[in-house]
Amino acid sequence: MRKRWIFTAVGAVAGGTIAYMMKDEDKRKMAMDKAKSIQANFTSKDDMPIQEAGKPEVSDLENAKMVSEGSQFGVKYYNELTEKEREILERSNS
Structure with missing residues (x-):
């Protein structure tokens, strides 16, 4: 029972932090660019010979x-x- 509350609290804090950081358009653009570059690293198959x-x-x-x-x-x-x-x-x- 306590684990569920801990996970809920951690999720709520993470969600609040992300919402606060996404208020600023520059930070939002930086985060989206970073997310796209990380996604490109995982989906790239060119480096597998x-x-x-x-x-x-x-x-x-x-x-x-x-x-x-x-x-x-x-x-x-x-x-x-x-x-x-x-x-x-x-x-x-x-």
């Missing part, structure tokens, strides 16, 4: 070194991913 995972010889020295030491995680992941894509294409074509 899926196509390079199965090709350790292509300009990624860290991946090539990892594979040369015996790790096949990147290659296995790439192969599984391309196999799933192939299955999806075959299902959609038939």
